[in-house]
Amino acid sequence: QVLLVESGGGLVQAGGSLRLSCAGSGRTFSDAGMGWFRQAPGKEREFVAAISQNGGTTRYADTVKGRFVISRDNSKNTVWLQMISLKPEDTAVYYCGASIFGWSTQKSTYAHWGQGTQVTVSS
Numbered sequence: 001q002v003l004l005v006e007s008g009g010g011l012v013q014a015g016g017s018l019r020l021s022c023a024g025s026g027r028t029f030s031d032a033g034m035g036w037f038r039q040a041p042g043k044e045r046e047f048v049a050a051i052s053q054n055g056g057t058t059r060y061a062d063t064v065k066g067r068f069v070i071s072r073d074n075s076k077n078t079v080w081l082q083m084i085s086l087k088p089e090d091t092a093v094y095y096c097g098a099s100i101f102g103w104s105t106q107k108s109t110y111a112h113w114g115q116g117t118q119v120t121v122s123s
Helices: none
Strands: 003-007 010-013 018-025 033-039 046-051 058-060 068-073 078-083 092-099 117-122
Touching: 003 092, 018 033, 018 092, 018 117, 033 068, 033 078, 046 068, 046 078, 058 068, 078 092
Parallel strands: 010 117
Antiparallel strands: 003 018, 018 078, 033 046, 033 092, 046 058, 068 078, 092 117
């Protein structure tokens, strides 16, 4: 079992930055691939970024590539999502997920989710 708690969301102007954190608990955190997804009102939850168990592999959605960076520190049971050059279309609730199948772009492979943190980007 992995419990996840996101933090770091907020209101920011377009072009600004935020860093989201996802703190995990449980002995299996380091065995899990981790991902960030987001969900805007009226839309499906979509993939943002993922990272492998040891942090050696990362993947990004095309819409955030070059602007977002995912990282993790297993000694701290934490995953981060650094976001720069934010755009109004980045506005959404951001969720982190843990997958025992390793990193994945598919939300169906993530069995554990946090409660989400709201990111709002004003124009």
